[in-house]
Amino acid sequence: MGRLFGTDGVRGLANRDVTAEVALDASVAAAHVLATTGAFEGHRPRAVVGRDPRVSGEFLSAAVAAGLASAGVDVDNVGVLPTPAVAYLTAARGVDLGVVLSASHNPMPDNGIKFLSRGGLKLDDEVEAAIEARMGEVWDRPLGADVGRIRTDVSLAGQQYVDHLVATVGTRLEGLRIVVDCANGAASEVGPAALREAGADVVVINASPDGRNINEACGSTHPEQLQSAVVAAHADLGVAFDGDADRCLAVDATGRLVDGDQIMGILAIALRDRGALPHDTLVTTVMSNLGLRIAMREAGIATVETGVGDRYVLEAMRAGGYGLGGEQSGHIIMAAHATTGDGLLTALQLAARVVETGRTLAELAGVVQRLPQTLVNVPDVDRARTDDEVLAQAVAVASEALGDSGRVLLRPSGTEPLVRVMVEAGTQDEADRVAHELADVVRARLAL
Numbered sequence: 001m002g003r004l005f006g007t008d009g010v011r012g013l014a015n016r017d018v019t020a021e022v023a024l025d026a027s028v029a030a031a032h033v034l035a036t037t038g039a040f041e042g043h044r045p046r047a048v049v050g051r052d053p054r055v056s057g058e059f060l061s062a063a064v065a066a067g068l069a070s071a072g073v074d075v076d077n078v079g080v081l082p083t084p085a086v087a088y089l090t091a092a093r094g095v096d097l098g099v100v101l102s103a104s105h106n107p108m109p110d111n112g113i114k115f116l117s118r119g120g121l122k123l124d125d126e127v128e129a130a131i132e133a134r135m136g137e138v139w140d141r142p143l144g145a146d147v148g149r150i151r152t153d154v155s156l157a158g159q160q161y162v163d164h165l166v167a168t169v170g171t172r173l174e175g176l177r178i179v180v181d182c183a184n185g186a187a188s189e190v191g192p193a194a195l196r197e198a199g200a201d202v203v204v205i206n207a208s209p210d211g212r213n214i215n216e217a218c219g220s221t222h223p224e225q226l227q228s229a230v231v232a233a234h235a236d237l238g239v240a241f242d243g244d245a246d247r248c249l250a251v252d253a254t255g256r257l258v259d260g261d262q263i264m265g266i267l268a269i270a271l272r273d274r275g276a277l278p279h280d281t282l283v284t285t286v287m288s289n290l291g292l293r294i295a296m297r298e299a300g301i302a303t304v305e306t307g308v309g310d311r312y313v314l315e316a317m318r319a320g321g322y323g324l325g326g327e328q329s330g331h332i333i334m335a336a337h338a339t340t341g342d343g344l345l346t347a348l349q350l351a352a353r354v355v356e357t358g359r360t361l362a363e364l365a366g367v368v369q370r371l372p373q374t375l376v377n378v379p380d381v382d383r384a385r386t387d388d389e390v391l392a393q394a395v396a397v398a399s400e401a402l403g404d405s406g407r408v409l410l411r412p413s414g415t416e417p418l419v420r421v422m423v424e425a426g427t428q429d430e431a432d433r434v435a436h437e438l439a440d441v442v443r444a445r446l447a448l
């Protein structure tokens with residue numbers, strides 16, 4: 001696989017790249033690394049392990065639990081729960097380590113392993129590198145009563161997470177009809193449950209996971225079903241999660257998509273109005289639309305820009321003491337309530353803003369006037385060579401031609417074998433033309 005850890009843990013094709021052996025070895029190494037940092041001193045170590053519904057998650061979570069227990073770590077196996085639920089439980093239960101088996105929005109054949117430190121935070125790059133370096137090493141195994149125990153805890157863990165989510169909402173959602181697309185993923189039970197307990201009238205679609213249908217033509221990466229369902233149900237809005245529910249996109253009553261940039265704009269203004277937006281600042285990534293930055297500037301809210309990936313958003317938030325950040329894709333972090341992107345939390349807070357203002361989602365989303373944007377994913381190319389001289393020159397020429405009314409962003413994906421070309425321009429036709437012209441250069445110059 002090359003380097004094992006990418007921008008979001010370990011991810012690849014299940015049972016070829018992400019195997020039971022990799023899961024077991026990485027879990028043992030994680031226990032050893034955390035032990036050497038002193039994380040386990042003075043107590044018997046404990047971990048929370050959860051997964052999304054992919055069929056491969058069954059054997060991978062078993063391998064992770066086995067690896068941890070063999071290294072002397074007690075395991076709470078919480079079964080199928082969203083990534084942010086595992087992060088919350090890791091913090092709320094005061095355990096030493098959290099592990100999630102999920103490939104998030106990726107297709108069903110993929111899977112991944114994500115480690116969380118005490119407090120529910122993603123591991124630093126240095127710690128991941130140390131884990132990778134210690135995989136397969138010879139070690140002294142605990143014996144007898146010193147091996148870890150594995151405890152199954154499904155229903156209680158899910159309810160604990162739902163209770164936490166509902167407690168974050170200060171406004172009841174009675175009178176609001178919401179369509180929820182669960183992507184046949186990890187939020188299929190807890191997502192509708194949380195919204196119903198908060199008072200909403202909930203219509204549910206794509207909440208019948210069978211291990212194979214996760215993210216299949218549904219959820220936040222394929223919102224078309226949700227858009228139709230919202231209109232058909234005469235709903236006030238709809239929300240769509242991805243497979244592990246760390247993302248949320250929305251749909252207004254007319255069926256129009258409301259993306260992560262618009263949701264961030266709505267929530268930033270809501271927090272500012274309550275005096276709860278630290279430093280009146282929103283953290284975004286380079287992929288956020290220029291329209292969001294313009295809207296925030298007009299609202300008196302500063303923006304801080306990071307590289308792509310919610311881990312980098314969170315790092316900037318922690319470094320600057322900021323309370324809200326996220327990505328256009330719907331990863332949104334509200335630091336007062338979560339340590340990672342949480343689609344269910346986002347949905348609840350967005351719905352609460354609709355109720356407390358008495359305005360429609362369309363009206364609220366209108367604060368962000370998005371510049372026309374085109375994103376082209378170019379597969380089957382060498383993503384390590386994006387510094388190609390001819391390609392760099394083509395990007396420079398395009399950027400100069402767009403001037404202040406647009407921009408070009410070209411970057412290799414951190415989780416998939418492709419290069420992304422994003423262009424914003426004054427018109428959609430111009431954005432489309434420039435993006436596809438640059439994509440052709442990427443194909444020609446970076447062909448495998």
